[in-house]
Amino acid sequence: xxxxxxxxxxxxxxxxxxxxxxxxxxxxxxxxxxxxxxxxxxxxxxxxxxxxxxxxxxxxxxxxxxxxxxxxxxxxxxxxxxxxxxxxxxxxxxxxxxxxxxxxxxxxxxxxxxxxxxxxxxxxxxxxxxxxxxxxxxxxxxxxxxxxxxxxxxxxxxxxxxxxxxxxxxxxxxxxxxxxxxxxxxxxxxxxxxxxxxxxxxxxxxxxxxxxxxxxxxxxxxxxxxxxxxxxxxxxxxxxxxxxxxxxxxxxxxxxxxxxxxxxxxxxxxxxxxxxxxxxxxxxxxxxxxxxxxxxxxxxxxxxxxxxxx
Amino acid sequence: xxxxxxxxxxxxxxxxxxxxxxxxxxxxxxxxxxxxxxxxxxxxxxxxxxxxxxxxxxxxxxxxxxxxxxxxxxxxxxxxxxxxxxxxxxxxxxxxxxxxxxxxxxxxxxxxxxxxxxxxxxxxxxxxxxxxxxxxxxxxxxxxxxxxxxxxxxxxxxxxxxxxxxxxxxxxxxxxxxxxxxxxxxxxxxxxxxxxxxxxxxxxxxxxxxxxxxxxxxxxxxxxxxxxxxxxxxxxxxxxxxxxxxxxxxxxxxxxxxxxxxxxxxxxxxxxxxxxxxxxxxxxxxxxxxxxxxxxxxxxxxxxxxxxxx
Numbered sequence: 001x002x003x004x005x006x007x008x009x010x011x012x013x014x015x016x017x018x019x020x021x022x023x024x025x026x027x028x029x030x031x032x033x034x035x036x037x038x039x040x041x042x043x044x045x046x047x048x049x050x051x052x053x054x055x056x057x058x059x060x061x062x063x064x065x066x067x068x069x070x071x072x073x074x075x076x077x078x079x080x081x082x083x084x085x086x087x088x089x090x091x092x093x094x095x096x097x098x099x100x101x102x103x104x105x106x107x108x109x110x111x112x113x114x115x116x117x118x119x120x121x122x123x124x125x126x127x128x129x130x131x132x133x134x135x136x137x138x139x140x141x142x143x144x145x146x147x148x149x150x151x152x153x154x155x156x157x158x159x160x161x162x163x164x165x166x167x168x169x170x171x172x173x174x175x176x177x178x179x180x181x182x183x184x185x186x187x188x189x190x191x192x193x194x195x196x197x198x199x200x201x202x203x204x205x206x207x208x209x210x211x212x213x214x215x216x217x218x219x220x221x222x223x224x225x226x227x228x229x230x231x232x233x234x235x236x237x238x239x240x241x242x243x244x245x246x247x248x249x250x251x252x253x254x255x256x257x258x259x260x261x262x263x264x265x266x267x268x269x270x271x272x273x274x275x276x277x278x279x280x281x282x283x284x285x286x287x288x289x290x291x292x293x294x295x296x297x298x299x300x301x302x303x304x305x306x307x308x309x310x
Numbered sequence: 311x312x313x314x315x316x317x318x319x320x321x322x323x324x325x326x327x328x329x330x331x332x333x334x335x336x337x338x339x340x341x342x343x344x345x346x347x348x349x350x351x352x353x354x355x356x357x358x359x360x361x362x363x364x365x366x367x368x369x370x371x372x373x374x375x376x377x378x379x380x381x382x383x384x385x386x387x388x389x390x391x392x393x394x395x396x397x398x399x400x401x402x403x404x405x406x407x408x409x410x411x412x413x414x415x416x417x418x419x420x421x422x423x424x425x426x427x428x429x430x431x432x433x434x435x436x437x438x439x440x441x442x443x444x445x446x447x448x449x450x451x452x453x454x455x456x457x458x459x460x461x462x463x464x465x466x467x468x469x470x471x472x473x474x475x476x477x478x479x480x481x482x483x484x485x486x487x488x489x490x491x492x493x494x495x496x497x498x499x500x501x502x503x504x505x506x507x508x509x510x511x512x513x514x515x516x517x518x519x520x521x522x523x524x525x526x527x528x529x530x531x532x533x534x535x536x537x538x539x540x541x542x543x544x545x546x547x548x549x550x551x552x553x554x555x556x557x558x559x560x561x562x563x564x565x566x567x568x569x570x571x572x573x574x575x576x577x578x579x580x581x582x583x584x585x586x587x588x589x590x591x592x593x594x595x596x597x598x599x600x601x602x603x604x605x606x607x608x609x610x611x612x613x614x615x616x617x618x619x620x
Contacts, residue, residue: 207517
């Protein structure tokens with residue numbers, strides 16, 4: 001099974017109460033692709049970079065099985081750059097700079113083999129760009145969409161169009177509320193189901209993630225970390241782990257079950273915990289299969305409980 | 311096994327974006343006692359009321375096995391009354407009135423049989439009052455303390471004294487941070503362990519509860535409700551379900567295990583969900599064993615997930 005990953009490959013400059021990152025590699029697709037690569041050998045990356053982007057990171061992605069034919073490199077251009085400062089709670093954050101640079105006017109081109117991708121992960125970007133890319137994929141088995149409140153404010157029509165065409169929507173709790181006008185999350189999920197997606201994943205950051213599908217609900221806590229260095233990219237890592245795991249399952253099973261979906265949410269949660277422990281993608285780059293297995297052994301004990309004797 | 315329950319038995323007036331309660335029966339001990347009574351037949355209530363408090367509710371508690379010898383009734387006095395207004399998020403709230411009334415000058419008296427209680431649940435009150443009551447219990451097997459940020463602001467010395475004498479402390483996440491100066495909850499729990507309690511339960515409202523003990527961590531999500539009518543008393547109900555279940559387990563087992571503690575947190579979470587579905591204590595009063603079992607059957611599916619194939 002192959003995965004097509006759309007999103008930014010970019011630079012971040014991050015300030016937290018505990019330290020500063022300097023300018024590091026970031027962007028939704030960087031996190032997604034690294035997480036996907038833990039499970040799938042064949043991945044098509046669709047993104048755009050400037051001349052300033054480091055060859056080393058691209059070689060890293062390529063070495064992990066990512067095809068870069070859909071990665072546009074703009075001669076003389078500068079890569080997308082985001083700078084932000086986290087509040088003391090390590091959740092709220094202020095954007096200090098959003099330099100769109102090469103994102104302006106970019107027309108994504110999916111390469112020929114990418115056209116036949118089985119799984120499509122549409123990372124957070126302008127819904128118009130997400131639509132253009134999805135149009136270029138012939139017959140995806142599963143499409144996952146991530147988005148954010150900004151697009152609800154400025155591009156709601158296109159956002160609703162792309163939402164109507166995907167199988168899974170991932171948003172955070174406040175975004176689910178904004179999108180639907182429903183405060184309580186089961187009702188918000190029901191309203192999102194009515195927009196198209198049969199599966200709704202509501203991310204709650206340090207509190208975990210809720211998944212709704214066909215009347216079922218699943219909850220995966222966030223792994224309780226002794227220290228969060230930088231939560232940037234945790235949601236993207238979650239999405240990459242989620243879709244990567246599903247793609248790897250489908251090789252064996254043929255059709256995805258509710259049990260597969262639940263396991264994918266757990267995988268996403270475990271993977272995301274590593275991203276939070278370092279600035280940028282370094283936590284994710286250093287990650288081994290043994291690391292993830294070991295953390296999951298601790299993670300699964302978090303909610304394990306025998307039957308209540310009422 | 312017998313339980314001693316300390317806390318307010320009082321009136322609340324609650325306003326939410328969805329409705330108003332009018333003046334209803336509330337108070338920490340009302341919720342705790344009703345939850346405890348689901349598991350334990352012998353319970354000693356230590357509280358104070360005015361002449362205005364309805365006999366019907368006392369008869370209800372009495373009928374459920376609560377001994378009221380430790381309930382002081384002040385002739386001509388008015389019961390404690392709290393009025394509050396919840397924000398749109400149904401989490402934040404403003405206090406509109408705190409009429410201490412009969413709480414002023416109250417000297418709690420534990421009756422003779424209460425002196426020999428096995429389990430002690432110290433509901434949220436002035437730490438000086440909690441100390442006075444604990445001094446009157448001869449040899450409790452397990453003492454659980456609930457408190458809030460207000461006492462950290464105005465009575466930190468006495469609060470630290472009572473904390474050093476209890477087995478279990480329950481606080482919410484912001485209170486755990488305020489008490490310890492540690493932002494990340496595993497570190498906050500470690501700091502609280504160092505103050506005395508070997509078990510720390512950190513309540514996160516709609517997000518669930520974390521329990522720390524002896525290097526182990528357990529997480530229980532909050533049951534995702536379609537609608538929250540009034541979260542007042544949810545934390546007290548949680549505490550009552552928690553201690554009531556432990557008291558009922560100890561009848562069989564003799565010593566409490568980590569598994570017992572985990573089940574108690576699940577019971578507390580399930581019980582609390584019913585309190586959120588109605589104003590005041592009515593949700594909890596109407597509750598049957600079948601209701602709790604049925605919700606728990608749905609609740610346990612929330613986090614059930616097979617092994618990951620890494």
